[in-house]
Amino acid sequence: MAVVQDTTKRAARRRRRSPVGAAPGTLIADPNARRSELKLTLISPETFQVVDDASTGELARACEDWPVIWLDCVGLANIELIEDIGRIFNLHPLALEDVVNTGQRPKAEFFDDHVFVVLSMMDDVATSRYEQIAFFFGEDFVVTFQEREGDPFEPVRRRIEVAQSRLRTKNADYLAYALIDAVVDSYFQPVDQMWDTIDGIEEEMLRAPEQQHVRRLHELRRNVSQLKRALGPLRDAISALIRSEAACIAPETKIYLNDTLDHILRLNESVESLREMAIGLIEMHLSLSQARINEVINVLTIVSAIFIPLTFLAGIWGMNFDPDTSPWNMPELKAYFGYPAALGFMAFIALSLVVYFRWKKWL
Amino acid sequence: MAVVQDTTKRAARRRRRSPVGAAPGTLIADPNARRSELKLTLISPETFQVVDDASTGELARACEDWPVIWLDCVGLANIELIEDIGRIFNLHPLALEDVVNTGQRPKAEFFDDHVFVVLSMMDDVATSRYEQIAFFFGEDFVVTFQEREGDPFEPVRRRIEVAQSRLRTKNADYLAYALIDAVVDSYFQPVDQMWDTIDGIEEEMLRAPEQQHVRRLHELRRNVSQLKRALGPLRDAISALIRSEAACIAPETKIYLNDTLDHILRLNESVESLREMAIGLIEMHLSLSQARINEVINVLTIVSAIFIPLTFLAGIWGMNFDPDTSPWNMPELKAYFGYPAALGFMAFIALSLVVYFRWKKWL
Amino acid sequence: MAVVQDTTKRAARRRRRSPVGAAPGTLIADPNARRSELKLTLISPETFQVVDDASTGELARACEDWPVIWLDCVGLANIELIEDIGRIFNLHPLALEDVVNTGQRPKAEFFDDHVFVVLSMMDDVATSRYEQIAFFFGEDFVVTFQEREGDPFEPVRRRIEVAQSRLRTKNADYLAYALIDAVVDSYFQPVDQMWDTIDGIEEEMLRAPEQQHVRRLHELRRNVSQLKRALGPLRDAISALIRSEAACIAPETKIYLNDTLDHILRLNESVESLREMAIGLIEMHLSLSQARINEVINVLTIVSAIFIPLTFLAGIWGMNFDPDTSPWNMPELKAYFGYPAALGFMAFIALSLVVYFRWKKWL
Amino acid sequence: MAVVQDTTKRAARRRRRSPVGAAPGTLIADPNARRSELKLTLISPETFQVVDDASTGELARACEDWPVIWLDCVGLANIELIEDIGRIFNLHPLALEDVVNTGQRPKAEFFDDHVFVVLSMMDDVATSRYEQIAFFFGEDFVVTFQEREGDPFEPVRRRIEVAQSRLRTKNADYLAYALIDAVVDSYFQPVDQMWDTIDGIEEEMLRAPEQQHVRRLHELRRNVSQLKRALGPLRDAISALIRSEAACIAPETKIYLNDTLDHILRLNESVESLREMAIGLIEMHLSLSQARINEVINVLTIVSAIFIPLTFLAGIWGMNFDPDTSPWNMPELKAYFGYPAALGFMAFIALSLVVYFRWKKWL
């Protein structure tokens, strides 16, 4: 998940780790990571200010002047910068390592004066690629680390712009909640897309089942179970926030987080439905194509069962026994109504078989 | 589930959410929602009174005069009205948001002086559409919000009309219990319908398995697992009410709620049976249609195995080797009993094969 | 389950409920229920007495005179009688409602001075019909309600007749235990019957798999899962009795109840084995009939593969190209050893194919 | 499981119970049980002594003289003897009933001054027959009840013979642990046998899949799930011993029991692997035999598809339209190169089809 350019399935599945045996807490940049860029949002009840591409100097000054600071760091290549941020906000080194080594399981960890939350966000439905988003928040600051410039925070920025927004008057934990909620809500759109896909496949399949439907359903099922596995730790992380006794999370914020948890539970149910539906459709495809081949075999059998005896009869009368040699040898060939009688007999056989198959309900 | 007019499957599945990024607690009406209409039922031990299409003024006055008030708000389009109700009864804004954004998971939430319960009700068995019903209740009031004019409350209204009804003498929590119980009981009817459907399919299928049975069973299974998923949070919500220590729920009411919980457990078992039965029937259909095609293949094989060798023999004697050229060339064609002997030989072969197949138990 | 006369599957599955919206605690008789009949067993350490068809007057008097009373009420149609009993023993109205509305899940409920237990008993293995048996017991009385005259209590009655029986010297809770144990033990017989059925099917199937085996196994599987679902709440009910702190259950009785619980666990394991076995046999049937049809297809293929080329050859030499027109036209027809050579060639082809199929291990 | 002579599957499955309705605690001998025989092992730190076929008199005397006594009672037919033992060691009657009614689930029960443990032991891998072994132990005695003379205790007896054995210096609980451990270890051998069986089946099956493999795998799977069900309560029983606070189990012994528990967990994993492997092989057999029949159908199709059109052509030129009547009637029959051209045309058709099938990768 670490690299923008790398979109192959295999790379998407493997998550970055520190090199085996590296001392824990050592920050080692992913060589493909995007250059870091700091976006600083300064918030006070009365006003707010956004500084794009801020320096650490500006950051340190802002820390002292503003009641709430939100630092959004996009791209994870600039290790020294990330270490500087860690020093300014006094963040735990192991947590910082998790920020850089993307592909962590979503989790919440509680330190003395700040909380560390890792979430994952579906970045690309087609390739089922996930992006890691890390949050640190204390009483008066939120720091977010994204792998790539992400959209999920845009609505929150717009809400800050509204003058009487709760985001301005409350502490940093409420801002953190708003950002986390935005990340969780970003899952609804891919889930809806998957529903569209599966509805489309179902419709097509009921019209004419094709082999590609099974492939697409398998693919979908894989993405769905990946999504399901992503939601599990997400729920655990939010639950941990709600249950935690960290001083920097206000009880009221926990009520809001409960709402977020509810969204995850709903997502989870929807994803579970998707999975059952995909499995059901795969089984139905099997059943449909089985039904189709049964119909084909039926036709084969009926055609064969009717014509093979008739062909045998034609073969009999096509034999060359010499009627001239003996009166026992195929006298019917010289009978006056021999041919019409033979045809009639064949027609009778065919008709009987048709009636028989009708009665057996095979026709 | 939000719209009456929209009955497509897809819409029924997707649940309404606040626009991503909207501030929590903001009420935004679903543009398709039904105009709200207030139905006020005023209850005292001695008498009762029903006000259709009440105004908020009447409501505020009633609050002061009557021991127990039940306000039934049908339709969720009138946001200001709903906000006014929230103000009069002092309801929590997040809960009110859940009322308007239908499609919530059933849940119970406890606030200082009132309890908030969301339930879902199966609205239409055919399309498997669910309607959300929200309850607020405190010591002396019950407020219910329905998406559409619903029948589930009718029996409760009739019970209030009975003079010595417990509904008149007890507090609002007992009325809330009665309403919740009515919603839960409304599930029994669709479950019974599903049993009828599955019994019908089973009967038809045992007579003659058809492909449409599988489709209907799949459909049913889908509805059943949706129902099962609906019952899960329902049970949790009722359990939460029973375990809660909210002051406004009397211990005696909890005994009654236990009964409601029991109904949900029974429903759950019935639904579980339905699901197993549906899966069992799908497997049985597979088995039946497999048995049928096996029978067909059997017939094909027997017909082929008997007539193909005979046809070959007829072909032999239909060859044009010239008996006149050499005594080795097909002398049988000129034999006195050549033809009857040939026919006899064929009959013997056929008979032997029939006996063989009988012995093999294929015939 | 409510009606003796009604033995259809559908009726057996649906359980009786109060009419939707009826006030809880209202007793409404099932119109098909059997007339109630009271059977009073009066027990003291020294003696015992049985009063068939007792009146409530006799009952009230007995309550004062005898240390332990067992009232067995068979049939649930006489609502007033049941209400009278409720008054005499001071039973909870909601529990009495559960007695009349048969089809409750097995459960144990604890009231101030008595315990209420509902159990279910398999009444008819063939139709998988269950009967509800309700128990009330306090310190000095046991009241049992059966839908129909039942056998399960007979052994207990016989044990009371034995002079030095523990049933006479102990309190009512021991009697209740003995009755409950008898109900649980009544499950062993149908489970053994099911084992006999499945063993029979297995034997028959291994001799010659038929379609009806699958149907019977499906049927059995359905009954087994119903039984399994019946045992679950049964276990919960007994566990609740063991864990309960009700004053009227002596610690020693709990040791005995533990034994009953053990029986249920053993039943459960046996039923679980039955279920696995049924599923295994269904799979094996599939495998056997698959093997059989594969054999059939094999025969079809071999016959076809051998005779179709031969028939083609016969067809060749049956063509009417005129040997007289040109020396190129079928000169073999006039060859001296043409016919024997042709037959020999065909025999060679046939033999080669047989050898080939042998080598392929298809023959 | 009660009878040595009875080895039928059905009998092995059903477990003995007291007659329905018998008073609990009544000992009723299984009529087929083996005569009881007492084997008394007397242990002191300095020496030990074994008394075969001891009488109750010897037993009572030994109880007073020796620090640790191990009484091994083989065979359960002698009810009075068992009751005498119960009196001497003051054993609980319900526990004694469980000893005689073999086929109990493994369990541990704790009485005031002794512990009662029931274990089961696989007695015969072929018939999957289990034997029940019951243990009573207090501070200074161990009593074991076996259905038949069993080997599992032999290694323990040999260890007692070693002069400095811990078995001589420690209390009875350590001896009990050693005996229990021996019973648990006796499961390893049948599990290894099952692995040998499944490995053998796998090898054979990969060479040539036969129908009997499926049967044997089904059989094995049944035995494995029986074994799995036997291990579950075994684990619970040992866990109960470890967690128990019975005075007669020393903390140090619990460390040893933890080791035994570990063995059960390992057995459980091995059995779980066996089960997965059996299921996997059954699926693989299906896949292999499906592949084989697909190959057969392929051959049938290719032979048919090639020769059926050719035979049709031969049939055309075998028609008897009279070339003499009209120049339009089969002039090719009289063409100079008619026959070779016809054969060439057929060869071309056949070749084309072969090429086509090659291209389709069917050949």
Place this chain on the structure above:
Amino acid sequence: MAVVQDTTKRAARRRRRSPVGAAPGTLIADPNARRSELKLTLISPETFQVVDDASTGELARACEDWPVIWLDCVGLANIELIEDIGRIFNLHPLALEDVVNTGQRPKAEFFDDHVFVVLSMMDDVATSRYEQIAFFFGEDFVVTFQEREGDPFEPVRRRIEVAQSRLRTKNADYLAYALIDAVVDSYFQPVDQMWDTIDGIEEEMLRAPEQQHVRRLHELRRNVSQLKRALGPLRDAISALIRSEAACIAPETKIYLNDTLDHILRLNESVESLREMAIGLIEMHLSLSQARINEVINVLTIVSAIFIPLTFLAGIWGMNFDPDTSPWNMPELKAYFGYPAALGFMAFIALSLVVYFRWKKWL
């Protein structure tokens, strides 16, 4: 797993046990085990020293001189040596027995002044062979026992060489953590290999499904479930370390162990994905080969259905009824356009069937 030379599957599956009935705590060397070799790493904050092939004398001296000692014992054949080590570090005899009897489940056990951890490590992906690695650590020592010279500890040795390494300044528990973490990290490589294998199979299979793919997937699935079963107790062991209150594990080390636990959880998810993927691919293979055979049957049916009626017609006109005998006998044979009309009729029949099959979408 005990033997280097023995690489058969069967041996790999069976784990070594003490002989049945051996007294617990007796060390009995596996006759195939590798000779033990001691590798002593002595660590102080300022410097470090490595002694290859150390003697117990050197070991005892080092214990007194160095703050942290890491003794790595490779090979388990030298029982006396292992017993000496046990005496020097005062290790528990039961734990030492587990060291020698390899094939233990991963677990953590806590003794008065040291902790005992058994882990397993995948030794060979191809044969799915596991090696046991045992750790003892107290405040100032770590003792590791490997079956074979292993690579997993190399990175840790290199980190010790770095002068300012935390491994030098912290206590033995941090070193133990580093070693355990290295063992856990060694699982990532085989998991990645399995992903490569499954990706390869998927690609090949989508190009052309072959029977060997199923075999390889079955093999992989078996290895994956073995891996899954190995990870379960691994997680439990690490969790036990984190939850333990052993004095020799610093709280800070537990934070690091949490990180290790996180790695195991990630591995577990990856392995779970692998398993689902393998099962999905097996199902897809079934579906693909089913689709292929359906196509084959389709072709068979169409060819048969078209040519069998035509061949019958050719057979009709190949009959030898004598046109000279009667005007009713096959007059068409002498018709002027008889032959072209017959061919035209056949072509018409064939065309009609083709159109019909097109319409049915079978062609």
